[in-house]
Amino acid sequence: MSTLAENSNRRNDTISKLFGFFDDSNKLLFSVLLIACLAGGLFISGLLVAAVGGSPTKVLSSLIEGSFQTPGAFGRTLIEAVPLLLVSVGVIVSFKAGHYNIGTEGQVAIGALFATVVALQTPGPGWLVATLAVVAGFAGGAFWSGIAVAAYLWRRVDVMISTLLLTFIAPNVVLFAVSKDYLLLDTTDSNTRLASQSERIPSEKRLMEFEVFGQEIHLGFVAAIIISLLVTALLGKSVWGLRVRLLGSNFLTAKRYGVTQHREGATALLISGGFSGLAGGMIVMGSAFRLQNHIANDFGWDGLLSAIVARLSGYLALISSVFFAALRTGSSFLAATGVSRTITSVIQGLMVIAALMPAALLVVIYRSDSGKRIFKSGKKGELE
Amino acid sequence: MTDSPNVLELVSVTKKFGSLVACDAVEFAVPEGEIVGLLGQNGAGKSTLMNIVMGLYQPDSGKILVQGKEEKIRSPKHAAELGVAMVHQHFSVIDALTVWESVCLGDKLVRKRYDPKAVIEEVFSLAEKYGLEVNPHSRISELTPGQRQRVEILKCLRRDPRVLILDEPTSVLTDEESIKFFDVVQRVVEDEGRAAVLISHKLDEILYATKKVVIMRDGLVIERFETEKAEAGLLAEAMVGRKVSLRSRGSAFGVKDNLGNSTVEKLPDAHEIQKMPERTKDYSQPILRIENVSCTDNTGRQLNSFDLDVSAGEVLGITGAEGNGQSVLADILSSLLKIDSGKIYLDEKLVSTGIPGLMSESGIAVIPEDRHESGCALDLTVAENLILNRLDKLSSWGIISKEKRNSYVSGLIKKYDVKAFSAGQLFKNLSGGNQQKCVVARELAAEPKVLVAVQPTRGLDVGAIEFMVEQIKLAATSGLAVLLISTEIGEVLELSDRLVVMHRGHNQLELSRNDFDIESIGMAMAGESI
Amino acid sequence: MIEDIEIILESSIRLGHIFLFAALGEYVAERAGTINISLEGMLLAGAFGGALGASETGSPVLGIFAGIAAGFIISYLQANLSHRLNIDQFVVGIALTVLSIGLTTFLFLEIKIYSGRIHEFAIPVLSEIPIIGTALFAQRWLGYVAFVLPFFIWAIVHRTRWGLEVRSVGEDPSAANVSGIPVLKRRRQSIYIAGMCAGLSGAYLSLAVTGAFSQNMSAGKGVVAIAAVLFGGWTLFGTICGSLLFGFADALGLSLQIIGFNVIPGPVLDSMPYLLALIGLLTIANMAKKPAALAENFDPSD
Known part of the structure; x- marks a missing residue:
């Protein structure tokens, strides 16, 4: 009997709800299903290409060409993967805490805004300003998700809905900032038509670039990988991580052991927003070099999807974010095939559904009569 | 043996979950006009058995006869069509709905037309007939447990069932409410020629309300008694299956000694309580x-x-x-x-x-x-x-x-x-x-x-x-x-x-x-x- | 001044209908216990389907049906993935929204669409009423559905057995289950209603409001429609008020910019519906009692 059905958006067992029933004993079957589903998703994309008169193989080869094979392409892909990875890690933290922060796109934009302000208006040595700017990006994203956190803690407004609404407000904030001369509008001679954008960030303040195996990469790449590995390890092995996951798994049990929405829940969401903001900072400081309208450019959405495709594993997110980045860079090579580059968003959507399917299919298999025969369930619950 | 025909009869019903045998060749019959008690501890298999009757589980073997005809009960819907209705231990009425809404929820099972006015009328008349006072327009959330139980039974009776299955129906009722409840059930069953199964682990209530009692343990039917000839101590022992510890028997007899003939005094444990070794400790701190x-x-x-x-x-x-x-x-x-x-x-x-x-x-x-x-x-x-x-x-x-x-x-x-x-x-x-x-x-x-x-x-x-x-x-x-x-x-x-x-x-x-x-x-x- | 008010009113009604249609469907889904994040995707699919259907057949009426069908397809996926295969409803919603955005954009670039626009139909006499006349009675004819749809939704949710079952499923699925209500089926059906309503809303957007499809033209309108249901405290009347209020906010933003009112900067005005929805959630929505099983999965095998 529920005595404490709080008037809150309790979301217990996030992980099982997301990925369903997962019996430890059947990892093999599960992996086979996963691969089959992902392949199925790609196959459907191919059908779609064929349906509009394109050639699936050509599309595939130009995607690969554009993302890996042409000179510098791999580097570009890796640079695109940086914000995706950061967003993914943030999403993982919030989902594991039982909160669906799905407003990452907005947090990326605000992070980019904060980073630009600091980068353009702080004097000092370039490396220091660049670092501060990226940190400011984190603060910006955290601030934007912080609004949702406050709304949740104060009035129990569903985080999912509030972060989504904030996502549609964020671009307007950015647009406002880059269209007012007293704010960030570029008023230098180069911008004679007063396009809505900020000044370029001077090259000495940008993230340091270097060359690895002939690929141009910036420092953010290294930082992103270190940070994601670190956060993933902390989530798994630290007291903080366990408490966050406990909150996502059962918030009443969590409360009994001193884990609260006010502390662990809020910090998880702030960190989550912060990582999206950090991604925004990296975009401005590492590749865009100026703030424009639509600066987030779907990085927030793609990072969110990449986290789901990675099944909320920080390690798998390393791979999935590169995959999503490859889709982004490769899509620019599709023009030659006559198929619209937006096919990549279709592929993304299908991949997400594919990643969710295996758990559901497992349930179907287990419940079916033949499944029952084959997998005599090792789990025995009590009767009644 | 009574002469009345069996409304519900289970013949050698077996149900396994994995390696666990929940019901092992269970024979169980409910004659018309009688309330049969089904007694057993948690996990004895009584709920599984009733879930089979309700069509929630399919038995692995054995057959079910409803009014003498063999039926394969496919679903709760099918069970309802056959005239089997259940009063649930946890209320199946929903807080946010009104009484009449709750009563006609799930009516589709018995192919009743959706007609609020008729439902309200019917609730009024049924309530009057059985002395179950309840206002069809109240919200369920405003009712006491006793009143909710009334709604539950009204809901059941409206479908004019042949067999009522009462699953621990009194667990949240006061004694007075329980007595009232059983009076209604007895009337419904005896005067109107229905039958009922009372699932319970409260001995006194079984002794008070039933004609026969069937005791299950570990999926098996252990004993059958004519209730008149049964005695609480015996039932308790059969239910637990060994020299009964005070605890198990206590959990079985409950304390409702004002339910009809008091059974409590007859139990040997009532004396044993005093005989338990006294623990002398200092509880002043x-x-x-x-x-x-x-x-x-x-x-x-x-x-x-x-x-x-x-x-x-x-x-x-x-x-x-x-x-x-x-x-x-x-x-x-x-x-x-x-x-x-x-x-x-x-x-x-x-x-x-x-x-x-x-x-x-x-x-x-x-x-x-x-x-x-x-x-x-x-x-x-x-x-x-x-x-x-x-x-x-x-x-x-x-x-x-x-x-x-x-x-x-x-x-x-x-x-x-x-x-x-x-x-x-x-x-x-x-x-x-x-x-x-x-x-x-x-x-x-x-x-x-x-x-x-x-x-x-x-x-x-x-x-x-x-x-x-x-x-x-x-x-x-x-x-x-x-x-x-x-x-x-x-x-x-x-x-x-x-x-x-x-x-x-x-x-x-x-x-x-x-x-x-x-x-x-x-x-x-x-x-x-x- | 009066003209300005008329303009604002007229466009609030016009834009409010977009939210209204979608929110009415979402209302049914939420009463059954689902927060249907893919409403956004359904709306967009409806807009695309509407434009495509009208363009291919040359008939706006068929276009509307195509829009409704497109919304239904997305809802079919949502319903069966979340309430048959039991995958988390929100993640399914996100995935389907992304898929609809991708798919409509992709197909839009591949297929030439000339949809045309539903024509205006002014009701004689009534449309002559000052101030509100043009807003209410000189709409594109699809807009008049807004007079009917709320009653229809009210009737099916509050005056039919199906509606009773839907409400019971949103309040207490396990109790409904033991009463013999097919919980997941009712939830799926309520999502289908949401999908068709959102499809209608999308068709209205592309065929009546703008007269053409454009990339990602729903731009969060589905989310605002969800917020309207929350804002309305899960009551039908509240939902309608919420939708019209957000429509008004949207219209005010646009009209003030057209009128040349520039005290409040444009981007702020553009954010109005979202801001207002957020403020609404902070203030009014929490006073209401939500369906007790809202957003909770139900697994009948447990």
Whole structure:
């Protein structure tokens, strides 16, 4: 009997709800299903290409060409993967805490805004300003998700809905900032038509670039990988991580052991927003070099999807974010095939559904009569 | 044997779950005009049997005859069409709906037209006919448990069933309400030529209401009695299947001695209570002291100026009908609720309430009523579940030490005999009994001063019950103050050194072991002051 | 001044209908216990389907049906993934929204669409009423559905057995289950209603409001429609008020910019519906009692 059905958006067992029933004993079957589903998703994309008169193989080869094979392409892909990875890690933290922060796109934009302000208006040595700017990006994203956190803690407004609404407000904030001369509008001679954008960030303040195996990469790449590995390890092995996951798994049990929405829940969401903001900072400081309208450019959405495709594993997110980045860079090579580059968003959507399917299919298999025969369930619950 | 034809007959029904045989070649018949009792402990297979009748499960073998005709009951819908209706233990009426809406919910099963006016009329007339006063326009949320039960039975009767299945129908009713309820059922069955199955583990209610009684244990039908010839002690023994311990029998007979012929006095245990070895300990130094505490949770359950103290080595049983404030008390001691007024002292130090984690930190261990709600985290591993209250001890610099954790966890798994593939297994893949063991292990391993056990044996099988009882005794012997909150009166009688009956959020009656007296306990539960 | 008010009113009604149609469907889904995040995707699919259907057949009426069908397809996926295969409803919603955005954008670039626009139909006499006349009675004819749809939704939710079952499923699925209500089926059906309503809303957007499809033209309107249901405290009347209020906010933002009112900067005005929805959630929505099983999965095998 529920005595404490709080008037809150309790979301217990996030992980099982997301990925369903997962019996430890059947990892093999599960992996086979996963691969089959992902392949199925790609196959459907191919059908779609064929349906509009394109050639699936050509599309595939130009995607690969554009993302890996042409000179510098791999580097570009890796640079695109940086914000995706950061967003993914943030999403993982919030989902594991039982909160669906799905407003990452907005947090990326605000992070980019904060980073630009600091980068353009702080004097000092370039490396220091660049670092501060990226940190400011984190603060910006955290601030934007912080609004949702406050709304949740104060009035129990569903985080999912509030972060989504904030996502549609964020671009307007950015647009406002880059269209007012007293704010960030570029008023230098180069911008004679007063396009809505900020000044370029001077090259000495940008993230340091270097060359690895002939690929141009910036420092953010290294930082992103270190940070994601670190956060993933902390989530798994630290007291903080366990408490966050406990909150996502059962918030009443969590409360009994001193884990609260006010502390662990809020910090998880702030960190989550912060990582999206950090991604925004990296975009401005590492590749865009100026703030424009639509600066987030779907990085927030793609990072969110990449986290789901990675099944909320920080390690798998390393791979999935590169995959999503490859889709982004490769899509620019599709023009030659006559198929619209937006096919990549279709592929993304299908991949997400594919990643969710295996758990559901497992349930179907287990419940079916033949499944029952084959997998005599090792789990025995009590009767009644 | 009676001459009346059988309305419902089960012939050699068998149902297995994996390797577990839930019903083993069960023969069961319900003649017209009779109420047949189905008695058994939790896990005896009676609910499984009824779920088969309701079409929720398909039997592996055997057949079901409804009104003499063999039927394969495919679904609850099919069951309803055949005239089998169930009054559920947990109400199937929904808070947000009105009475008439609840009554006609699911009407489609019997192909009734949706016609609010007719339903309201019908509720009025049925209510009058059976003396079940209830206003069809009230919201369910405004009703008392007794009134809800009336709605439940109205809903059932409206479909004009041949067989009524009553699954623990009185678990939340007062005695008076129960008697009224059974009077209606008897009228419906005997005067109108229906039949009913009463599933219960309360002996007195079986003796009061039924003509025949069938006793199940471990999936088998153990005994059949004509109720007139049966005697409570016999039933209890058959149900438990061995020299009955006081606890099991106590849980079976309940305390409703004002239900018809009092059965309690006939039971040998009633004397045994006095004969139990008296535990003489010094209880003058209370560890947990609750003074004048008032508190309301958000479902409206209350504690009203509640007082309590528990000493080291003592088991204090708290009983009472469900919903009289026990859960509020448990929630306060789990740091889930903040009290409105009053004071709680632990070891003579004032403890604040409602601060997450504080109770656990100060040394109050809780085995919650529903472990899935507040006792564990299903998505975490067994090891992680076991260390939730020891994170500080097992970590350094905020990182959980793998070695410390492993040795701690494997120690617990061994000590409490938890059956898990590995400590890294997901908690949700453990069986219920093993999950409960983990909760107990975690709580006791933190070396608490107070152990609060809320309905610790509910829903467990016999082996697991044994384990729980053992642990509670052990905890008291090792010097913990134990608070046993339970509606199973037998369990409380057996284990407690002292007993408190709660009614409407306050302390209605307090007895020490020497003075245990079932009659006064029963009266206190019904709210009468002694 | 009066003209300005008329302009604002007229466009609030026009834009409010977009939210209204979608929110009415979402209302049914939420009463059954689902927060249907893919409403956004359904709306967009409806807009695309509407434009495509009208363009291919040359008939706006068929276009509307195509829009409704497109919304239904997305809802079919949502319903069966979340309430048959039991995958988390929100993640399914996100995935389907992304898929709809991708798919409509992709197909839009591949297929030439000339949809045309539903024509205006002014009701004689009534449309002459000052101030509100043009707003209410000189709409594109699809807009008049708004006079009917709320009653239809009210009737099916509150005056039929199906509606009773839907409400019971949103309040207490396990109790409904033991009463013999097919919980997941009712939830799926309620999502289909949401999908068709959102499809209608999308068709209205592309065929009546703008007269053409454009990339990602729903731009969060589905989310605002969800917020309207929350804002309305899960009551039908509240939902209608919420939708019209957000429509008004949207219209005010646009009209003030057209009128040349520039005290409040444009981007702020553009954010109006979202801001207002957020403020609404902070203030009014929490006073209401939500369906007790809202957003909770139900697994009948447990």
